[in-house]
Amino acid sequence: MTIADKYVILNELRADLLSTTMNSEPQLNEIQIHEVSENNSYANPREFYELINNCNDVLRNFDIMLSQNRLTENEYEQRYSDIGALRSWLYLQVGIHYGNIPYITEPIENIDDVKNRSRYPRISFDQLLDELINFTNTLSYLTPYSSENSIITDLDGHNTSKFFINKECLLGDINLWKGNYTEAASHYKNVMNSTDDWDIYRMPFSFPNAEGIAVEYLRYRDQDTRSLINSKTDGWGSMFVRDRDDLWNTEWIWSLPFDSNFSPENPFIDLFSMQGGEYQLKPSQQVINLWNNQTQLNGFPYDARGRRFSYFTVNEQPVVKKYLYNYIDLETQMPVDIFNRDGRWYLYRAAKMHLRFAEAANRDEEHRLANALLNSGIQSAYTVEGAIDKTDIEQTHLPFPYDFDARNGDFPRYRSTWHRNTGVRGRAYVRPVPVVGDSLISIENNIIEEAALELAFEGNRWGDLVRIALRRNDPSFLADKIYSKLAAENNPQATSIRSKLMNPNNWYLPFEWETEEE
Numbered sequence: 001m002t003i004a005d006k007y008v009i010l011n012e013l014r015a016d017l018l019s020t021t022m023n024s025e026p027q028l029n030e031i032q033i034h035e036v037s038e039n040n041s042y043a044n045p046r047e048f049y050e051l052i053n054n055c056n057d058v059l060r061n062f063d064i065m066l067s068q069n070r071l072t073e074n075e076y077e078q079r080y081s082d083i084g085a086l087r088s089w090l091y092l093q094v095g096i097h098y099g100n101i102p103y104i105t106e107p108i109e110n111i112d113d114v115k116n117r118s119r120y121p122r123i124s125f126d127q128l129l130d131e132l133i134n135f136t137n138t139l140s141y142l143t144p145y146s147s148e149n150s151i152i153t154d155l156d157g158h159n160t161s162k163f164f165i166n167k168e169c170l171l172g173d174i175n176l177w178k179g180n181y182t183e184a185a186s187h188y189k190n191v192m193n194s195t196d197d198w199d200i201y202r203m204p205f206s207f208p209n210a211e212g213i214a215v216e217y218l219r220y221r222d223q224d225t226r227s228l229i230n231s232k233t234d235g236w237g238s239m240f241v242r243d244r245d246d247l248w249n250t251e252w253i254w255s256l257p258f259d260s261n262f263s264p265e266n267p268f269i270d271l272f273s274m275q276g277g278e279y280q281l282k283p284s285q286q287v288i289n290l291w292n293n294q295t296q297l298n299g300f301p302y303d304a305r306g307r308r309f310s311y312f313t314v315n316e317q318p319v320v321k322k323y324l325y326n327y328i329d330l331e332t333q334m335p336v337d338i339f340n341r342d343g344r345w346y347l348y349r350a351a352k353m354h355l356r357f358a359e360a361a362n363r364d365e366e367h368r369l370a371n372a373l374l375n376s377g378i379q380s381a382y383t384v385e386g387a388i389d390k391t392d393i394e395q396t397h398l399p400f401p402y403d404f405d406a407r408n409g410d411f412p413r414y415r416s417t418w419h420r421n422t423g424v425r426g427r428a429y430v431r432p433v434p435v436v437g438d439s440l441i442s443i444e445n446n447i448i449e450e451a452a453l454e455l456a457f458e459g460n461r462w463g464d465l466v467r468i469a470l471r472r473n474d475p476s477f478l479a480d481k482i483y484s485k486l487a488a489e490n491n492p493q494a495t496s497i498r499s500k501l502m503n504p505n506n507w508y509l510p511f512e513w514e515t516e517e518e
Contacts, residue, residue, distance in 0.1 A: 001256055003051070004345040005267035008459045009042050009281070010097055010509075015461035016485035017452060019284040021317075028280055033493055034482075034500060038512040045101075046513040048094050049114050055087035057107040078151070081141040085167045088136045092174060095128045096463050099508035103131050112515040122511075129178045136174060142167045144194065158257045159244055166191060166253050169348055169356075176356055177467055181364040182401070188357040189401035191253070196417065199250045201350045203377070203427055204420035213239045213247055214422075215296075215304045215429035222298040230308055230330065236428065237309035240346070241325035254348035258341070266343040268323035274314050276327070276338040283311045283318045286485040287456050290449065294430045303453055305428050310456050320457050322346070346458045351424055355451050359444065363471075366402050367439040374447055375432035377423040379406035394419070424454055444468065466507060475502045 012018040013031045020032050027040045036043045059080060066076040094101050102120035113119055123131070144166065145152050152161050172187035192201050206212025208219045215236045221227035229235040233242055239251050258266035269277045291306025311318045312333055321328075326342045327335055354373050362370035372381030382404075384393045395405040395416070408419035425432060430453075433446045451464055469478040479501035486494035500506050 001258070001345060002264050003047055004256075004258075004264075005271060006042055006047065007093070007345075008268070008271075008457065011459040011462045012457055013281065015465055016481045017284055017287040017456045017461050018281050018320075019485065019489060021279055021282050023278055024280045033486075033491075034497055034506065036509055038510050039514065043097075043509045044513045045094060045098055045509070045511055046111060046114075048090055049104075050111055052087055052090050052094075052104065053107055053111055055083050055090070056105060058083045059087075060107055077141045078145070081139040081167060082164055084139050085136060085165050085170050088132045088174070089165055089170055091128060091132055092170075092177070095125045096466060097509050098511050099125055099505075101125075101128065101511065103128055105135075115512070115515075126178075129174060132174050133171075133178060133180075136167070136171055139167060142171075142190075156259060156262060158259070162244075162249075162252050162255050164254070166348060168194075169253060169353060172353075172356060172360070176360055179363075179471065181360040185357055185360040185364060186401040188353050188360070191353060192357070197250075198415070198417060198420050201250065201253070201353065202418060202421050203350055203354055203373075203424060204250070205377075205422040205427065211238075211247060213242075213251055214427045215309075217298070225300065228304060228308060232325065232330065235309075236305060237321070237325065239349070240322050240344070251349045251351070252346075253350065253353065256345045256347065258343040258345065260339065260341045266341045268343055269327055269341050272320040272323055273327065273335075274317070274319055276335050279317075279319070281320065283320055283456070284485045285488040286481075287452060288318060289488065290452055294453065297429050297431060303428065303430050305453060322457050351427075351454050352451075352458075352460065354424055355447055355454070359447050361402060362440060362443045362447065364402075365440075366398070367435075367443055369396055369398070369402055369404070370443050370447070371435060373421075373423055374425060374443070374450055375423045376426040377406070377421040378404045378418050379408060379421065380423070380426070382406065424450055428454065469504070475504050478507070
């Protein structure tokens with residue numbers, strides 16, 4: 001949790017969804033304009049390797065504990081798999097941001113030795129992905145812990161069920177980066193199928209007059225902007241603050257809480273809040289423009305996920321809202337209690353998984369399915385008007401992992417497992433985006449733009465841009481988006497920064513830090 005701020009800063013400020021403010025310290029401005037000095041603390045890889053080294057030490061000691069019968073085989077497999085997966089996730093982050101890096105799997109005494117190329121040679125990011133796939137595939141325990149497991153408990157008032165990295169999602173992500181699209185989709189689908197519940201991880205619609213986590217208006221009042229449902233227990237934004245209830249569990253896969261009574265302190269209030277914080281980062285004009293270019297199903301010309309749920313305005317300045325729900329009053333937008341700095345680190349949720357699955361499916365030539373999950377859901381996309389045989393519609397008729405059944409009938413009554421799926425944009429109450437020209441590229445562009453609209457500020461954007469640019473061998477995909485952000489804010493360096501980013505070697509941070517002797 002000590003790297004939560006670094007995770008968000010590197011993945012969002014380097015990309016196009018976050019911008020610096022007049023209050024930003026110089027190191028943050030370096031990150032934004034891609035001119036990072038070697039002593040920039042946010043860009044320092046040492047902290048990642050300290051965590052990796054801790055993982056290596058724990059894994060070695062698990063081996064010792066197993067050999068001494070201090071752990072049962074089952075206990076060993078569960079704990080080893082958790083720490084091993086966490087190490088793979090850390091290495092994926094290091095690879096995304098630093099490119100060629102040392103891959104070390106044994107604990108070392110002096111962390112500064114990591115910089116010694118003769119002792120720890122560096123491998124390419126593509127080689128790193130191979131190493132991560134090979135290792136993570138050896139982990140023997142991939143399923144989430146059941147509620148009966150003693151590891152799942154209440155810790156200082158926080159249930160630990162979502163504290164642990166989801167290993168299937170991790171394997172999905174690593175394979176997605178590598179280009180193993182069927183394999184990636186299979187891992188995501190395993191998570192989607194991990195329960196028979198119609199709502200958990202399946203992006204369901206919300207019933208009228210019932211609590212939900214969709215963009216929705218009061219019944220029969222969808223033409224009244226004031227009727228948008230927006231409270232801490234109902235509406236799309238409630239997923240960021242509601243009290244880990246059944247609805248929260250339908251969306252969140254991996255989330256860690258910051259508690260005012262314990263270390264580490266929540267870093268996001270200082271980063272984002274004008275009241276009680278330092279307001280060092282704000283939503284970029286680029287992402288605000290993206291939200292304002294959407295149209296809701298009721299015709300309103302903006303995406304409510306933006307101005308109503310993801311950010312708000314104070315003194316004509318945009319403020320990131322997602323990390324402040326616990327801190328502010330939704331009506332006054334002022335702190336409820338400046339000493340209560342509770343919050344959460346948002347790491348993985350259902351919408352992210354659906355977008356990643358759609359990205360993999362699209363590259364695996366399943367364009368219709370990818371478009372369905374992106375837009376209005378399985379049932380809508382696979383309904384055949386005038387079909388006589390009602391049992392042959394509302395389903396994909398595809399092999400795993402692309403088999404989805406969304407049938408919903410009353411005579412006789414039947415409900416299939418995906419009948420409530422409404423798609424990412426459907427849940428957000430925005431109109432479907434069209435496919436223009438080449439299906440593969442058009443849908444992929446739509447998916448990556450939707451990830452900005454849905455997941456803004458959650459720590460995914462830089463990786464999304466790098467992944468697509470590498471896949472297409474097209475650095476302009478990344479460079480143009482950074483240029484657009486800077487140009488929208490009249491940054492005089494926009495053109496020169498775009499030119500710099502047209503060289504993929506300039507996407508990576510310097511792999512340097514000062515040793516204690518230095």
